[in-house]
Amino acid sequence: MSIDTEDQAALRASVRDLLSKHSDSAAVRAAITTEIGYDAALWSKLCEQIGVAALAIPEEFDGVGAGLGEVHVVQEELGRTLTPSPMLGSAILAAQALLLSGDDDACSRLLPGVASGESTLALCWAGAAGWSTFGVEATEDALIGTASYVLDGHIADTLLVLTADGFYEVDPAAEGVSRRRVPTMDPTRTLAEVTFSGVRGRPLEWSEDLVDRIRTVVLIALSAEQVGAAAAIVEQTVEYTKSRKQFGRAIGSFQALKHRMADMYTLVETARSMTYAAVATQSADDAAVAKVYCSEALQQITSEAVQLHGGIAITWEHDAQLYFKRAHGSAQLFGQPSTYLPSLAQAAGL
Structure with missing residues (x-):
C-alpha cells in the first residue's frame, strides 16, 4: 500500500529504477568493502540525477525545499536495497541539525555542498x-x-x-x-x-531543545528506512516459498506458512502507517512510536524470514542475513526501543 502523492510516486519510481540498475546485491556487497563504506559513483548519480541530498534543504541553500514526505520515500527505497550512502548521516541527520540550529551563516557555507552531493x-x-x-x-x-x-x-x-x-x-x-x-x-x-x-x-547557533528536534526528524527518517527493508525481505521470502519444495509441494502452499507470511505483511503495513503518521504530525511522541514499532517489527520480520528460508539464510552468500543484521543494528541506532517506552507511557498517562 502507498499513500504517495503524484510527485512522490514519480520520485519513488525514479529512485527505485536507479537503484535496480546500480545497487543490486553484488553492488551493495562491493560497496561495503570500500574504504568509505559506500559507492561514491552511485551517490553522485542519486544526487545529480534525482537530487536526493537536496530534498530537505531549503532553496535558499541550493536545495529543493521538499518535506519529510519526500525524504520518507527516498529512505524507504534505500532501505529496500540496503544501499549504503551518506543520506541518513549527512543529508538528513547533520544537515537537519544545522538547519534546526538557525545558524544561517553556517547553512549558507555548508549546505550547498551537501545538497549537490559534493561534500558531507x-x-x-x-x-x-x-x-x-x-x-x-x-x-x-x-x-x-x-x-x-x-x-x-x-x-x-x-x-x-x-x-x-x-x-x-x-x-x-x-x-x-x-x-x-x-x-x-x-x-x-x-x-x-x-x-x-x-x-x-x-x-x-544553539538552543536547549535542539537535541529533541533533531531526534524527532532522524527517527522518522530511520523508521522509513526500516519499513523499506521490511517490505523487501517479506517480498523475497514470499518468492522463495513459491519455489522451495517439500513433500512435492511449494512450501508457500502450506497453511501454517501462509499465516506467518500474512502476519509479516501486516507488520509491514502497520509500520508504514506509523511512519506516515509521524511524517504528518512531526511530533516527538509520534516519531518515538514509529521508532519503537518499526524497530521491533523489522527484527521480528527478519527473524521469520531467516526461519522460512532455512539454513541458507545464515550463509554469507544469501541476503537474508544482511537484512537481519540491518534490523538489529538499526534498532540500536539513536537509542534502543526500550529507552523510549517510559516517556511514551508518561505521555499516554500510564
Whole structure:
C-alpha cells in the first residue's frame, strides 16, 4: 500500500529504477568493502540525477525545499536495497541539525555542498553509553572527549559537534582531531569514533531543545528506512516459498506458512502507517512510536524470514542475513526501543 502523492510516486519510481540498475546485491556487497563504506559513483548519480541530498534543504541553500514526505520515500527505497550512502548521516541527520540550529551563516557555507552531493557532514553527538549522553564536553577553551556511533564520521568533510552546552563546527583536519571507522554488526552501515583532544570549535547557533528536534526528524527518517527493508525481505521470502519444495509441494502452499507470511505483511503495513503518521504530525511522541514499532517489527520480520528460508539464510552468500543484521543494528541506532517506552507511557498517562 502507498499513500504517495503524484510527485512522490514519480520520485519513488525514479529512485527505485536507479537503484535496480546500480545497487543490486553484488553492488551493495562491493560497496561495503570500500574504504568509505559506500559507492561514491552511485551517490553522485542519486544526487545529480534525482537530487536526493537536496530534498530537505531549503532553496535558499541550493536545495529543493521538499518535506519529510519526500525524504520518507527516498529512505524507504534505500532501505529496500540496503544501499549504503551518506543520506541518513549527512543529508538528513547533520544537515537537519544545522538547519534546526538557525545558524544561517553556517547553512549558507555548508549546505550547498551537501545538497549537490559534493561534500558531507557528520554529527558528533552520542557518548559511549548512547544517545542519551554527550560524548564531547565543551570547556571554556576547547572540545574534549570522544563521540561514538558517528554516521560516516570517518570520511565527513566537516564535523558538527553537539554538546550539553553548545553546538560547534570543526575541521576534521584540525590538530587534536582523530577519527576511526569501527566494526559494526551491520556491515551496510558505517560508524566511527571521533576524538577531540583540546580542539577549538567554531560556535554555532544553539538552543536547549535542539537535541529533541533533531531526534524527532532522524527517527522518522530511520523508521522509513526500516519499513523499506521490511517490505523487501517479506517480498523475497514470499518468492522463495513459491519455489522451495517439500513433500512435492511449494512450501508457500502450506497453511501454517501462509499465516506467518500474512502476519509479516501486516507488520509491514502497520509500520508504514506509523511512519506516515509521524511524517504528518512531526511530533516527538509520534516519531518515538514509529521508532519503537518499526524497530521491533523489522527484527521480528527478519527473524521469520531467516526461519522460512532455512539454513541458507545464515550463509554469507544469501541476503537474508544482511537484512537481519540491518534490523538489529538499526534498532540500536539513536537509542534502543526500550529507552523510549517510559516517556511514551508518561505521555499516554500510564
